Amino acid sequence: xxxxxxxxxxxxxxxxxxxxxxxxxxxxxxxxxxxxxxxxxxxxxxxxxxxxxxxx
Amino acid sequence: xxxxxxxxxxxxxxxxxxxxxxxxxxxxxxxxxxxxxxxxxxxxxxxxxxxxxxxxxxxxxxxxxxxxxxxxxxxxxxxxxxxxxxxxxxxxxxxxxxxxxxxxxxxxxxxxxxxxxxxxxxxxxxxxxxxxxxxxxxxxxxxxxxxxxxxxxxxxxxxxxxxxxxxxxxxxxxxxxxxxxxxxxxxxxxxxxxxxxxxxxxxxxxxxxxxxxxxxxxxxxxxxxxxxxxxxxxxxxxxxxxxxxxx
Numbered sequence: 001x002x003x004x005x006x007x008x009x010x011x012x013x014x015x016x017x018x019x020x021x022x023x024x025x026x027x028x029x030x031x032x033x034x035x036x037x038x039x040x041x042x043x044x045x046x047x048x049x050x051x052x053x054x055x056x
Numbered sequence: 057x058x059x060x061x062x063x064x065x066x067x068x069x070x071x072x073x074x075x076x077x078x079x080x081x082x083x084x085x086x087x088x089x090x091x092x093x094x095x096x097x098x099x100x101x102x103x104x105x106x107x108x109x110x111x112x113x114x115x116x117x118x119x120x121x122x123x124x125x126x127x128x129x130x131x132x133x134x135x136x137x138x139x140x141x142x143x144x145x146x147x148x149x150x151x152x153x154x155x156x157x158x159x160x161x162x163x164x165x166x167x168x169x170x171x172x173x174x175x176x177x178x179x180x181x182x183x184x185x186x187x188x189x190x191x192x193x194x195x196x197x198x199x200x201x202x203x204x205x206x207x208x209x210x211x212x213x214x215x216x217x218x219x220x221x222x223x224x225x226x227x228x229x230x231x232x233x234x235x236x237x238x239x240x241x242x243x244x245x246x247x248x249x250x251x252x253x254x255x256x257x258x259x260x261x262x263x264x265x266x267x268x269x270x271x272x273x274x275x276x277x278x279x280x281x282x283x284x285x286x287x288x289x290x291x292x293x294x295x296x297x298x299x300x301x302x303x
Contacts, residue, residue: 026159045290
């Protein structure tokens with residue numbers, strides 16, 4: 001199988017690669033937001049335990 | 057007895073520490089299944105005799121649709137546990153599952169639409185299967201919207217649980233829609249193991265991808281639940297302790 005055949009996928013390349021790209025994008029968004037949120041929450045807790053009285 | 061079990065095994069702290077140790081295993085399982093499913097599905101599975109290479113969309117469409125329904129089932133079970141036994145972890149699981157479920161339902165609809173264009177000649181049709189999955193997306197979004205407008209934690213959990221339980225009626229409708237109605241959508245692909253309608257070389261990557269999507273759900277669910285647990289338990293001493301050895 002050549003690179004061109006791989007990209008073309010029997011004429012369905014645009015549909016197939018778009019589908020996989022969207023899937024990876026959705027996975028990436030979910031992973032990124034979860035990790036980002038975790039960092040934010042941990043930072044918040046660290047701040048709380050550093051000065052518990054200041055956080056309401 | 058139930059109270060003891062809840063305290064011992066379903067307490068936020070126990071869940072947090074146990075899930076932290078399980079997380080790397082779920083990540084590894086996801087990478088393995090996704091890697092195999094992706095490579096075998098895209099490059100090694102033979103082209104379909106009718107749909108040609110276009111059928112390869114199945115490797116992301118079917119797993120996302122399957123996961124969307126499985127996640128709603130998890131939500132419904134969590135909703136019952138929240139309403140009947142008032143288990144905190146179940147309420148958190150329900151709320152986190154909704155976010156991931158909405159993404160997977162969106163993915164199922166978009167990938168299905170992209171598949172539909174070359175196969176049916178249209179991006180969308182008000183077919184029973186497509187419409188019932190769209191309703192599932194609205195159920196997820198409705199649940200998220202409802203939870204975001206209620207400020208009181210207990211009322212939020214209770215209202216969300218009721219919506220999740222009511223929405224369960226849509227699951228059998230989605231599953232049997234291709235049997236009950238004359239739809240453009242094809243029949244079930246992998247529920248006919250007795251008389252396999254799909255070759256093993258096509259089936260194994262599909263099963264691997266379904267497993268990968270479920271492992272991915274588990275990974276995101278754990279991360280999301282841990283975040284919510286930490287926020288809810290911010291004043292507990294253990295949150296400070298876990299942060300010392302947490303990654």
